[in-house]
Amino acid sequence: MSDKTGRVFAIANRKGGVGKTTTAITLAHGLAKKVQAQNGRVLIIDFDPQGNVTASLNLQPREFDLADLLLDRCTFKDCVVSANRASDGYARPNLFILPSADSLAEAKSELMIKAAIGGRRSVAVEDILAHKLGFVRQLFDYTVIDCPPTLDAFSDAVYNLADEAIVPVKTDFLGEVGTVRHTSDILAAQSYGIDIKIACILPTFFDQRLTIARSVLEALVTHYGKSSVATPIPRSTIFEQAPAVDGQTIFEYQPDSTPARAYQSLVDRIYAS
Numbered sequence: 001m002s003d004k005t006g007r008v009f010a011i012a013n014r015k016g017g018v019g020k021t022t023t024a025i026t027l028a029h030g031l032a033k034k035v036q037a038q039n040g041r042v043l044i045i046d047f048d049p050q051g052n053v054t055a056s057l058n059l060q061p062r063e064f065d066l067a068d069l070l071l072d073r074c075t076f077k078d079c080v081v082s083a084n085r086a087s088d089g090y091a092r093p094n095l096f097i098l099p100s101a102d103s104l105a106e107a108k109s110e111l112m113i114k115a116a117i118g119g120r121r122s123v124a125v126e127d128i129l130a131h132k133l134g135f136v137r138q139l140f141d142y143t144v145i146d147c148p149p150t151l152d153a154f155s156d157a158v159y160n161l162a163d164e165a166i167v168p169v170k171t172d173f174l175g176e177v178g179t180v181r182h183t184s185d186i187l188a189a190q191s192y193g194i195d196i197k198i199a200c201i202l203p204t205f206f207d208q209r210l211t212i213a214r215s216v217l218e219a220l221v222t223h224y225g226k227s228s229v230a231t232p233i234p235r236s237t238i239f240e241q242a243p244a245v246d247g248q249t250i251f252e253y254q255p256d257s258t259p260a261r262a263y264q265s266l267v268d269r270i271y272a273s
């Protein structure tokens with residue numbers, strides 16, 4: 001093991017369809033390109049089996065996955081997938097995925113039951129995740145976690161594993177901004193003593209022409225402060241097209257597009273911070 005002290009980011013928002021998985025994959029790929037020259041490494045941990053990061057990147061799943069790791073059925077090395085293995089020539093030599101499958105739900109219940117029998121349930125699940133995954137900091141410059149959508153002791157344990165959260169917020173509904181709903185899970189976790197910071201709010205599905213989108217952006221800036229709100233990611237059909245074409249990321253599919261530039265700005269922000 002090296003003496004790296006990598007950073008761990010959670011892409012978090014309880015709502016589905018706000019761009020979490022897209023952000024996890026795109027940010028991780030962008031960071032992997034950044035660290036390529038130093039031969040650094042970036043890991044995506046897929047805590048949301050429905051997001052299916054492995055399939056989005058057109059990678060072959062392996063025999064073991066995150067659930068097996070958490071339940072002591074395999075080692076980290078047995079389940080991590082190199083994104084360089086894509087069959088179609090899209091080499092991402094510095095990017096790795098810790099995939100999950102439907103079995104994660106089962107593993108999660110099993111861990112929660114084990115922890116509950118032990119008494120202090122969320123603490124124990126946290127300890128298991130810290131024990132099984134905490135060392136990623138020594139192996140990877142950046143770890144990006146695609147978070148589970150549900151809210152329970154398990155999500156808290158995932159937040160506990162991370163250093164910072166990036167919160168994608170879909171800019172189509174003003175009503176939610178003032179209620180802090182998007183960051184309430186993280187604020188609650190913080191109030192239990194979980195040490196996670198909010199790196200930034202990431203406005204997604206942004207359509208400059210729509211009054212609602214501009215209003216949501218303005219409200220986010222007012223609510224969270226200008227410096228906490230990242231460059232908005234435009235609404236674009238290329239986000240659905242890119243993974244469908246041989247599992248490309250938008251940096252491969254349309255690197256000069258406005259959406260790719262917006263995500264590059266997030267990559268630069270995180271890299272520089």
Ligand code: ADP
Binds near residue numbers: 015017022023237
């Ligand atoms: P989540 O992980 O929060 O559920 P996803 O990243 O899976 O959200 O995105 C949901 C869907 O919206 C996917 O089909 C994705 O391709 C698409 N999508 C993501 N970001 C954008 C965007 N900025 N503009 C248009 N479509 C997007």
Ligand code: MG
Binds near residue numbers: 021050
């Ligand atoms: Mg997702």
